[in-house]
Amino acid sequence: MSSVNLPPIFEYLRLDRRFPHILCPGCGIGTVMNAMVRAFLELKLDKNKLCVVSGIGCSSRIPGYLDCDTYHTLHGRALPAATGVKLARPEMEVVVIGGDGDILAIGGNHFLHSCRRNLNLSLIIINNFNYGMTGGQFSPTTPFNAIATTAPYGNIEREFDVVAIAKAAGAVLVARSTTYHVVHLKNMIKRIIQKKGFSVLEVIAQCPTLYGRMNRLGDAVKMLEWIKENTVSVTETNPPKADTKKKIKIGVLWETEAEEYLEVYQRTIKRASEQK
Amino acid sequence: MQLLSGNEACAIGAIRAGVRFFAGYPITPSTEIAEYMARELPKLGGIFIQMEDEIASICAMNGATAAGMKAMTATSGPGFSLMQEGIGYSCMTEVPCIIVNVMRGGPATGLPTKPSQGDVMQARWGTHGDHPIVVLAPWSVAECFHLTVLAVNISERLRLPVIILLDEIVAHMREVVALPEKVDLYQAPKPTKGPDEFLIYDDDTNYDGPVVSFGEGYRIHISGLTHRKDGFPTNDAETIAWKMERLKRKIEDNKNWLWDFFYTDLGSDTVIVGYGSTARSAAEAKKIYEKKTGRSIGMVRLRMIWPFPYERLTALLKSAKRIIVPEMNQGQLKNEVERAVSPEVPVQPVNRVDGEMLTPEEILDVIG
Numbered sequence: 001m002s003s004v005n006l007p008p009i010f011e012y013l014r015l016d017r018r019f020p021h022i023l024c025p026g027c028g029i030g031t032v033m034n035a036m037v038r039a040f041l042e043l044k045l046d047k048n049k050l051c052v053v054s055g056i057g058c059s060s061r062i063p064g065y066l067d068c069d070t071y072h073t074l075h076g077r078a079l080p081a082a083t084g085v086k087l088a089r090p091e092m093e094v095v096v097i098g099g100d101g102d103i104l105a106i107g108g109n110h111f112l113h114s115c116r117r118n119l120n121l122s123l124i125i126i127n128n129f130n131y132g133m134t135g136g137q138f139s140p141t142t143p144f145n146a147i148a149t150t151a152p153y154g155n156i157e158r159e160f161d162v163v164a165i166a167k168a169a170g171a172v173l174v175a176r177s178t179t180y181h182v183v184h185l186k187n188m189i190k191r192i193i194q195k196k197g198f199s200v201l202e203v204i205a206q207c208p209t210l211y212g213r214m215n216r217l218g219d220a221v222k223m224l225e226w227i228k229e230n231t232v233s234v235t236e237t238n239p240p241k242a243d244t245k246k247k248i249k250i251g252v253l254w255e256t257e258a259e260e261y262l263e264v265y266q267r268t269i270k271r272a273s274e275q276k
Numbered sequence: 277m278q279l280l281s282g283n284e285a286c287a288i289g290a291i292r293a294g295v296r297f298f299a300g301y302p303i304t305p306s307t308e309i310a311e312y313m314a315r316e317l318p319k320l321g322g323i324f325i326q327m328e329d330e331i332a333s334i335c336a337m338n339g340a341t342a343a344g345m346k347a348m349t350a351t352s353g354p355g356f357s358l359m360q361e362g363i364g365y366s367c368m369t370e371v372p373c374i375i376v377n378v379m380r381g382g383p384a385t386g387l388p389t390k391p392s393q394g395d396v397m398q399a400r401w402g403t404h405g406d407h408p409i410v411v412l413a414p415w416s417v418a419e420c421f422h423l424t425v426l427a428v429n430i431s432e433r434l435r436l437p438v439i440i441l442l443d444e445i446v447a448h449m450r451e452v453v454a455l456p457e458k459v460d461l462y463q464a465p466k467p468t469k470g471p472d473e474f475l476i477y478d479d480d481t482n483y484d485g486p487v488v489s490f491g492e493g494y495r496i497h498i499s500g501l502t503h504r505k506d507g508f509p510t511n512d513a514e515t516i517a518w519k520m521e522r523l524k525r526k527i528e529d530n531k532n533w534l535w536d537f538f539y540t541d542l543g544s545d546t547v548i549v550g551y552g553s554t555a556r557s558a559a560e561a562k563k564i565y566e567k568k569t570g571r572s573i574g575m576v577r578l579r580m581i582w583p584f585p586y587e588r589l590t591a592l593l594k595s596a597k598r599i600i601v602p603e604m605n606q607g608q609l610k611n612e613v614e615r616a617v618s619p620e621v622p623v624q625p626v627n628r629v630d631g632e633m634l635t636p637e638e639i640l641d642v643i644g
Contacts (some may be wrong), residue, residue, distance in 0.1 A: 017508065048493040053339075056500075064497060064508060069490040071342060072499035073335065074365050080299075080332035084339020084347070087323045088297060089491040092343075113328040265323070272318035 012037040012047060014067045021065055023058065026220025028179035028205030032126055033062045035182055036095070039189035050093045053082040055107060057133045058207075059099035059126040076106030079114040082121055090262055095193065096123045100141040101131040104160055108140070115169030115198055119261040122192040123200045125162060128207035136210030147214045162202045167254040172197035174254040178204040180227040181250060191252060197260045204231070204248060277454050282420040282446040283350075285453065286376050287312035289424030290348045292459050295374070296322035297347035299336035301329055301355060304388045305444045306378040309350035330355035334362030334375070342371050342498055344489030346428060350376035353395055354385060357402070363437045364403035365500045367523060370477065372431035376424070376440045378447040379604075381631050390631030391444035393552055396608040399439045400582045408526040410438045410534065411582035413551040417451035423579060426537070429462040434483045434526045441581065443604060445553035445633055471495060475505040482522055483530065527583045535585040539577040545597035546643065547574035549589070549613050551581055554602045554634045561639035573643065581609060589616035602626040602639050 006015075013019075023030050040050065050068040054060035056075035063070035069092070073081040078096050086094045103111050103125045114121065130148055131137040138148035138155045141162065145154045166174045173195040177185040185203060192199035206212060206223035217223050232247040280288070287309045290298075298313035310326070317324040323340070327333040333349045340347040351359060356377045366373035379395045381387025395402075399411045410430050412423040420442065427438040467474045467486035471494045480486065488494045501509035502516050510516065527534070550558040555577045562573040576592060578585070593599060599621060601610040607625045614623045626642050628634045 017506065047495065049491065051343075051490050064499070068495055070495075070497045071339070071490070072497065072501065073339075074361055074500055077331065077335040077362075080327060080335035081339035081342075083325070083327075083332075084297070084299065084336035084341070085343045085490055087325065087336070088340040088343035088345040088347075092491050109328050110332055113332070265318075269318045269321055272315070275319070 009037045009041050012040050012067055013065055018065045022061055024209040026206065026208040027058070028128060028203075028207070029059050029062065029126055031179040031182060032059070032124065032185065032203055032205065033065060035186040035189055036062070036097075036124070037066070038186045039193065042186070043190055043193060045093055045193075049091060050095070051082075051085050051089070053078050053085060053094060053096045055098045055102040057099040057102045057131065058128075059097055060102055062097050076102055076110065078102065079107060079110040079121070079123070083114065083117070083119055086119055086121055087262070093193065094121050096121055098123075098125060099132070099139075100125060100127045100129065101139040104140040104162065112165070112169045115166050115171040115200070117261050118170060118172060118197045118258055120196055121198055122195070123198070124189065124192070125200065125202045126205050127162065127202050128205040128211060130207055130211040132207050132210055136214055142211075146211075148211070149214070162200075163253050166200040170198070170258070171200045171254070172256050172258050173199035173252065175200070175252045176202045176204070176248070176250045178227045178231055178250060179206060180224045181231070184233070184250065188252070195255075197258060277452050279450055279452050280417050281308060281448055281450050282414070282417050282442055283308040283378065283448065284312055285417045285420035286350070286424045286440060286442070287316070288455065289421040290374065290428065291316060291320070292455075293425045293428035294346045294461055295348045295428060296320060297337065297340040297345045298323070298349065299325045299327050299333040299340070299347070300349050300351065301327055301333050303330075303352045303355045305380055305447055306350045306352045306376060308447075309376055330358040331362065334359040334373070335365075338362055338366055338369070338371060338373060341373065342369070342490055344491065346372070346432070348374040348376070350378070352378045352380050352388075353382045353392070356395060356398065360402040363409070364405060364407060366437040367403070367407040367409065368500050368502070369498050370435040370482075371498065372435060373437035374427055374431055374440070375437065376442060378442045378444060380444055381629070387631045389444070391553065391604055391633055392629070392631070393443050393554065393604040393608070394629070395441060396581060396603075396605060399441055406520060406524070408434070408436045408523050409582055410434070410436065410527075410580065411441050412438065412537070412579060413441045413581050414446060414579065415552055415555045415577065416446070417449060418453045419579065420446065421453065421455055425459045429460070430534075432462045432464055434530060435487075436526055441552070443552045449553075476507050477503065477505045477519075477522070483526055531583050534580060534583055535588045537580040538585065539579065540575070540592060542574040542576075542592065544572045544574040545595070546600065547576060547593060547596045547598070548600045548602065548639070549576045549578070549609075550602055551578040551609065554604055557634050557636045558600075558602050558639050560636035561643065564636060565640060565643055584612045584616070586612075586616045589613065593617050593621070596621055599623045600626060600639065600642055602634050604628055604634055
């Protein structure tokens with residue numbers, strides 16, 4: 001692709017081999033990928049020392065388009081696989097990406113324990129409220145009463161609060177953004193990559209093909225408008241007002257400091273060596 | 277000289293073979309391996325991690341191996357069942373994978389503290405789809421060491437999962453062993469091609485070929501989806517057929533040397549075919565019988581049970597009139613032995629699945 005003068009973000013994409021992508025028109029996942037490569041560029045990440053890990057699902061197809069080491073693992077298993085990669089190559093930046101079904105249902109246990117373990121990984125959960133790849137079944141984040149192909153009379157299960165779970169399980173930074181707030185999204189991706197320890201970003205995204213259609217939410221533009229109207233930015237200096245209580249909060253929603261797993265492990269190595 | 281258990285010998289063998297990463301989950305009767313690794317790996321700067329379950333354990337191991345480390349996990353029946361998806365992932369991605377499975381009574385939670393050889397078929401066919409796999413079955417503490425070293429070398433050479441199938445008796449048995457000063461280790465070459473030309477699934481990388489891991493600047497894509505030579509997914513029938521044939525050839529092209537790993541003592545019409553701890557009972561039965569009657573009994577002891585040495589056994593057992601297969605299961609390997617020999621030759625099973633070991637006397641009863 002050297003004959004064309006492309007903007008620098010294209011350096012992080014496998015343009016010659018992989019495009020066009022498989023995502024539906026109007027899908028929010030491409031927007032997240034766009035924000036990811038922009039974040040990589042602004043952080044000047046060395047693509048030879050970057051590994052993007054995913055499981056299975058629409059969101060998990062992102063790594064295939066990125067020009068770095070990419071690891072497309074089993075359904076739900078991105079986090080344990082990324083744990084192995086990071087422990088083996090601590091010098092690499094390891095970013096994990098997955099959907100709500102992949103990370104929170106089949107991979108739910110790994111999600112909890114990854115938060116607790118606090119290895120220096122950055123997790124992006126693209127929450128589009130359903131299983132897209134398999135055709136619109138309900139997921140752990142599908143709202144109560146919403147329609148899905150496996151909930152044709154309305155979802156009878158309550159949805160997860162991803163941020164509350166991540167915080168309770170021990171993640172050191174928990175943020176939320178959306179596919180409408182693209183600059184904010186890019187900045188949040190940068191924040192979780194820069195944060196030492198296990199950090200989580202939930203991205204509210206539209207799935208117009210399945211979730212949006214089944215729930216009569218309109219096309220992609222309509223869904224993005226809904227996201228815009230139903231979110232409120234939260235910062236330390238801007239706490240939520242009473243009239244915005246029902247809205248989805250975006251921003252860094254939790255941050256704390258805790259010793260990172262490999263830092264603690266170095267002490268284990270030291271103690272073990274002293275006992276030789 | 278050291279007094280060691282089979283489990284400890286596996287752990288020591290792995291460390292001597294260069295394993296510096298262990299991810300596992302506690303389960304009887306394999307836990308001593310994890311405990312040994314937790315104690316010893318940090319001293320060597322290696323990584324021990326206890327994961328949240330066996331699925332996470334094998335996936336973490338696969339991740340570490342994809343990033344260039346030699347890694348291992350250990351488990352027993354119920355955990356081995358959970359690991360099956362990770363075994364298939366190792367097959368498809370052609371990234372090494374070492375699992376010690378200490379067999380206990382099943383199905384389900386079964387008999388956590390009692391021996392069994394019930395996972396012979398699960399080790400071969402537990403994960404879905406046609407796939408290549410190598411399964412080793414030591415019968416002594418010394419062999420636990422040697423076969424673990426061999427497992428690491430085979431996995432590195434052929435780029436497939438190797439399972440070390442212990443039974444609870446071999447795992448917990450203690451013997452005095454002399455371990456060698458030095459072991460031979462396979463070192464995969466690095467590619468001569470640069471990142472722009474190198475294909476991770478090229479024709480020369482199926483086995484004994486150049487290997488690239490994450491972090492080496494090749495920016496590879498590893499996926500469990502059926503893929504092309506460059507690792508990216510495909511739905512093209514011809515490419516899918518190519519990939520499946522490639523996986524099959526890992527074993528087909530190498531079976532002649534893989535099949536060398538057995539022990540024989542023929543010279544009789546009656547031959548016992550055994551493996552693991554039941555082969556110890558068989559050897560004792562053979563000794564008692566020969567001493568009592570002055571007549572000999574033949575024995576073939578398999579140290580590698582998969583790939584099963586069909587043609588090799590056919591040739592070896594050509595003149596056998598009767599074959600006895602003792603196993604702590606309901607006849608899993610016996611069926612394979614039957615496939616290898618002439619239909620006229622009776623293959624007599626000696627089975628026990630009550631959690632007790634098979635005694636030499638029970639085998640003697642069948643010998644008659």
